[in-house]
Amino acid sequence: xxxxxxxxxxxxxxxxxxxxxxxxxxxxxxxxxxxxxxxxxxxxxxxxxxxxxxxxxxxxxxxxxxxxxxxxxxxxxxxxxxxxxxxxxxxxxxxxxxxxxxxxxxxxxxxxxxxxxxxxxxxxxxxxxxxxxxxxxxxxxxxx
Amino acid sequence: xxxxxxxxxxxxxxxxxxxxxxxxxxxxxxxxxxxxxxxxxxxxxxxxxxxxxxxxxxxxxxxxxxxxxxxxxxxxxxxxxxxxxxxxxxxxxxxxxxxxxxxxxxxxxxxxxxxxxxxxxxxxxxxxxxxxxxxxxxxxx
Numbered sequence: 001x002x003x004x005x006x007x008x009x010x011x012x013x014x015x016x017x018x019x020x021x022x023x024x025x026x027x028x029x030x031x032x033x034x035x036x037x038x039x040x041x042x043x044x045x046x047x048x049x050x051x052x053x054x055x056x057x058x059x060x061x062x063x064x065x066x067x068x069x070x071x072x073x074x075x076x077x078x079x080x081x082x083x084x085x086x087x088x089x090x091x092x093x094x095x096x097x098x099x100x101x102x103x104x105x106x107x108x109x110x111x112x113x114x115x116x117x118x119x120x121x122x123x124x125x126x127x128x129x130x131x132x133x134x135x136x137x138x139x140x141x142x143x144x
Numbered sequence: 145x146x147x148x149x150x151x152x153x154x155x156x157x158x159x160x161x162x163x164x165x166x167x168x169x170x171x172x173x174x175x176x177x178x179x180x181x182x183x184x185x186x187x188x189x190x191x192x193x194x195x196x197x198x199x200x201x202x203x204x205x206x207x208x209x210x211x212x213x214x215x216x217x218x219x220x221x222x223x224x225x226x227x228x229x230x231x232x233x234x235x236x237x238x239x240x241x242x243x244x245x246x247x248x249x250x251x252x253x254x255x256x257x258x259x260x261x262x263x264x265x266x267x268x269x270x271x272x273x274x275x276x277x278x279x280x281x282x283x284x285x
Contacts, residue, residue: 016257047260
């Protein structure tokens with residue numbers, strides 16, 4: 001989700017009120033999978049870099065549909081990753097298995113579309129939402 | 145002689161009955177305390193303010209849902225929860241955010257804002273002890 005994420009981070013995440021989790025949804029075949037793999041491999045080097053890769057991936061949305069290894073390496077370089085380590089991870093069973101497991105968990109929960117925002121233990125917001133909707137939801141939970 | 149003994153027994157029994165039926169009294173006599181009108185009024189006022197005002201029951205509110213929650217397919221009964229592993233990820237890179245957020249006292253009680261992984265392996269940003277956990281289920285495409 002790239003809509004209001006940065007605003008939510010500034011107002012709620014960085015103030016300690018919300019823990020924000022990215023849960024990959026693989027709904028568009030290999031392109032989805034490879035993009036998620038890039039984030040996974042970035043995160044293996046540094047969890048903070050996973051989010052940097054996440055942002056760059058969304059900025060290159062159209063190119064990801066027919067992504068090539070060169071594209072992923074370019075993104076890895078922009079992210080500031082060790083490219084050798086990245087390539088090792090990119091084809092590793094460990095990284096692939098982790099993504100498959102995460103994807104299966106969300107399927108088991110009934111998450112079939114995207115984006116879907118889950119307020120853990122509370123409820124869901126389906127689809128992209130304006131910030132005001134998140135504001136209302138978060139304030140409702142905080143004030144309960 | 146027998147008549148005398150009988151009479152004494154009767155007297156003893158009567159005496160016993162009297163003692164047994166006499167009501168117990170306090171060792172110290174209760175003194176009547178005169179309460180002035182002023183004190184009485186104060187007591188009434190205090191009682192009036194001490195009565196708790198019944199609060200209106202909180203109106204339950206719910207998070208607005210833009211559309212229906214998708215029906216689970218073979219989903220388990222309980223929602224799988226993702227729990228952050230703050231201690232397990234202590235060796236991971238930690239980035240603290242310098243902001244104008246909660247005061248020192250509040251921050252001391254909660255884990256710092258950081259990047260990390262949940263127990264399941266998903267990436268998170270924020271405090272592992274945050275009151276609200278928000279999962280962004282998204283596809284890059």
